Amino acid sequence: MELLTINNVWMMICTALVFFMHTGFAFLEIGLTRQKNTINILFKNIFIITVGLLLYYIVGFNLMYPGDFNGVVGFAGFGLEAPLVDGSFDLAYNEGYTYWTDFLFQGMFAATAATIVSGAVAERMKIGAFIIFTIVYVGIVYPIAGSWQWGGGFLSSLSIGEAEGFYDFAGSTLVHSVGGWAALVTVYLLGARIGKFNNGKPQAIPGHNIPLATAGVLILWLGWFGFNGGSVLSANPEATSLTLVTTCLAAAAGGVIAMLTSTILYKNLDLTMFLNGILGGLVGITAGADQMSPGDAILIGAVAGALIVFAVSLVDKIKLDDPVGAIAVHLICGIWGTLAVGLFGAKAGFDQFLVQLIGVLCYAVFCIATTFGIIYTLKKTIGIRVSEREELEGLDAHEHQMDAYPDFRLNEH
Amino acid sequence: MKKVEAIIRKSKFSSVKKALHEVGVNFFSYWDVTGLGNEKEGHVYRGVSYSTSDIQRRYLSIVVNDDFEEVTINAILTAGSTGDVGDGKIFVSQVDEVYRIRTGEKGGNTLK
Numbered sequence: 009m010e011l012l013t014i015n016n017v018w019m020m021i022c023t024a025l026v027f028f029m030h031t032g033f034a035f036l037e038i039g040l041t042r043q044k045n046t047i048n049i050l051f052k053n054i055f056i057i058t059v060g061l062l063l064y065y066i067v068g069f070n071l072m073y074p075g076d077f078n079g080v081v082g083f084a085g086f087g088l089e090a091p092l093v094d095g096s097f098d099l100a101y102n103e104g105y106t107y108w109t110d111f112l113f114q115g116m117f118a119a120t121a122a123t124i125v126s127g128a129v130a131e132r133m134k135i136g137a138f139i140i141f142t143i144v145y146v147g148i149v150y151p152i153a154g155s156w157q158w159g160g161g162f163l164s165s166l167s168i169g170e171a172e173g174f175y176d177f178a179g180s181t182l183v184h185s186v187g188g189w190a191a192l193v194t195v196y197l198l199g200a201r202i203g204k205f206n207n208g209k210p211q212a213i214p215g216h217n218i219p220l221a222t223a224g225v226l227i228l229w230l231g232w233f234g235f236n237g238g239s240v241l242s243a244n245p246e247a248t249s250l251t252l253v254t255t256c257l258a259a260a261a262g263g264v265i266a267m268l269t270s271t272i273l274y275k276n277l278d279l280t281m282f283l284n285g286i287l288g289g290l291v292g293i294t295a296g297a298d299q300m301s302p303g304d305a306i307l308i309g310a311v312a313g314a315l316i317v318f319a320v321s322l323v324d325k326i327k328l329d330d331p332v333g334a335i336a337v338h339l340i341c342g343i344w345g346t347l348a349v350g351l352f353g354a355k356a357g358f359d360q361f362l363v364q365l366i367g368v369l370c371y372a373v374f375c376i377a378t379t380f381g382i383i384y385t386l387k388k389t390i391g392i393r394v395s396e397r398e399e400l401e402g403l404d405a406h407e408h409q410m411d412a413y414p415d416f417r418l419n420e421h
Numbered sequence: 422m423k424k425v426e427a428i429i430r431k432s433k434f435s436s437v438k439k440a441l442h443e444v445g446v447n448f449f450s451y452w453d454v455t456g457l458g459n460e461k462e463g464h465v466y467r468g469v470s471y472s473t474s475d476i477q478r479r480y481l482s483i484v485v486n487d488d489f490e491e492v493t494i495n496a497i498l499t500a501g502s503t504g505d506v507g508d509g510k511i512f513v514s515q516v517d518e519v520y521r522i523r524t525g526e527k528g529g530n531t532l533k
Contacts, residue, residue: 210469211469211471212464212465212466212467212469212470212471213466214464214466270468273468274465274468274470275465276465278465278466278467278468280466280467281467281468317468320467320468321468324468324469333467
């Protein structure tokens with residue numbers, strides 16, 4: 009009983025930390041975009057966390073954790089229902105946390121996938137289309153994808169040789185790649201911002217508040233203490249403390265290597281690459297944070313940091329416009345982190361690598377297909393892109409009739 | 422009376438201000454301006470190099486009596502110079518009349 013109390017308190021602290029990550033995402037996104045679209049981005053972020061939680065209450069939780077099911081799609085009914093034993097709340101529901109904590113912790117995760125898309129499509133997507141996409145993606149797609157692994161679905165029991173099941177500790181694939189694939193497809197269907205490519209050459213569109221972007225990344229790092237630390241699903245002293253060590257070392261290594269790589273390639277000390285490198289390291293370690301030694305964690309983070317720099321430039325080369333680097337951070341490093349479980353740490357081995365690869369491909373197919381279905385339908389019906397005039401004058405002025413900084417207009421940019 | 426207008430580097434503003442005070446020019450207006458010029462500033466953002474010709478400078482507008490014209494210009498020329506391209510310009514023009522709003526008086530005395 010006392011152990012459950014301690015476990016449950018830790019899980020609620022982690023829940024609060026994951027909630028705080030939404031502040032980090034909001035700060036990072038507005039910092040790396042132009043001031044004329046600030047209200048629009050904040051509106052999307054607030055919409056995602058509020059509506060995301062409600063959707064997770066209505067359908068998400070029971071789609072993601074349907075109990076016994078066919079392994080692909082299951083649904084345990086609408087809303088929440090406290091588990092009872094002899095008419096009172098069942099404290100033996102789980103040794104690590106109560107039913108209520110379970111719901112709220114997972115609910116905080118659910119909104120993250122859509123937030124990743126928000127940054128990638130910033131400054132040009134219609135708010136109405138984004139709202140519809142968010143509702144379908146957070147309400148239905150994310151929970152079904154999650155059920156395949158965390159809900160006890162077919163990937164969790166996929167065994168090849170010595171490997172027993174796909175492994176994704178805290179969501180390199182289930183959260184970050186699921187958001188990253190959606191970002192990739194949406195950015196492709198949406199097209200680049202006006203002025204991003206001039207005769208095919210990528211142009212810089214600098215963000216308007218780098219201090220805020222920096223605060224956002226540090227807040228996200230803090231939130232990751234809960235994202236990974238809570239994914240232990242109890243307050244197990246060894247597992248939680250090791251997880252926090254690997255998480256922080258990977259973040260640090262990711263930042264340093266991204267900074268060094270971009271300095272060598274571009275001959276300048278680019279703070280935004282440094283920041284993206286930290287996030288890349290965090291996303292990379294997330295799949296195997298409890299399976300790695302500190303040395304493994306540093307290697308995984310370092311590779312993620314280098315990948316970020318090349319991925320940002322690759323995204324530019326294939327004419328995709330991702331203002332905040334979401335595809336590089338969440339998709340590329342999410343895939344890397346998932347595969348790294350088969351290369352480093354306690355589970356490393358060819359069979360595990362193969363299972364990880366199959367898992368990555370399953371999510372790729374599902375997320376690309378569903379996102380393409382939703383966004384393409386929206387494109388052909390209500391449209392997904394604002395008019396040229398709205399884009400040039402800013403989404404704040406047209407979609408919201410508001411100004412983020414009414415007394416502060418130095419540069420119309 | 423003359424109007425001396427100067428576009429100077431922001432980094433030279435405090436030394437120009439001090440030099441003007443030293444020659445007895447104590448009243449003037451200034452504001453920040455953005456302009457275009459020959460100078461280009463190189464930048465890199467997320468791996469993409471770009472250069473901007475938008476140049477940030479400070480604009481001074483000083484109205485003085487004719488006998489102050491030369492010392493005012495010399496103060497700016499000396500204190501505002503780095504020797505590099507982009508130090509700015511000085512424009513001098515004739516001012517027909519000056520009024521002090523509080524009293525309604527006009528002429529050179531209002532500048533003292």
